[in-house]
Amino acid sequence: MTFDDANAPAAPVQILSEEECWNVLLSASLGRLAVAVGGIPDIFPVNFVTADRHLLFRTASGTKLIELTINNRVAFETDGVGRDDAWSVIVHGTARALDTQLEIDDAAALPLRPLIPTVKPVFVEIVPTSITGRRFPLGPEPASTLL
Numbered sequence: 312m313t314f315d316d317a318n319a320p321a322a323p324v325q326i327l328s329e330e331e332c333w334n335v336l337l338s339a340s341l342g343r344l345a346v347a348v349g350g351i352p353d354i355f356p357v358n359f360v361t362a363d364r365h366l367l368f369r370t371a372s373g374t375k376l377i378e379l380t381i382n383n384r385v386a387f388e389t390d391g392v393g394r395d396d397a398w399s400v401i402v403h404g405t406a407r408a409l410d411t412q413l414e415i416d417d418a419a420a421l422p423l424r425p426l427i428p429t430v431k432p433v434f435v436e437i438v439p440t441s442i443t444g445r446r447f448p449l450g451p452e453p454a455s456t457l458l
Contacts, residue, residue, distance in 0.1 A: 327444035336361045342389030346378045360423045369431035400444035409434040
């Protein structure tokens with residue numbers, strides 16, 4: 312099956328450079344953390360900040376923290392939609408709960424507060440191993456024919 316689309320732009324998806332991905336991450340605050348334990352994937356919404364090319368979020372004891380303890384390899388995704396375009400950035404990396412007082416104090420100084428009225432005393436850092444992103448122009452669907 313092929314699609315013939317004479318009205319389609321030449322490159323509807325723009326691949327973001329690593330620097331562009333970090334700039335987008337600096338402007339975002341809500342994302343999704345993907346983890347897998349025993350072959351079963353889980354996805355958790357988290358609010359986050361970017362600092363020193365790492366991602367940080369807060370959590371409490373529970374499923375998310377337990378799963379990160381069992382398997383610290385994660386994927387993280389955040390995206391956004393504007394008037395003219397949309398974007399998505401995916402980070403693969405390793406996660407760890409901050410454990411030294413200096414790390415915790417540094418993280419506590421960042422603008423990272425729970426979105427819901429809960430106590431989230433554990434700071435978790437994601438250290439990226441790869442980062443990719445794409446930007447998509449928005450607009451009407453181009454005319455196409457199915458051959």
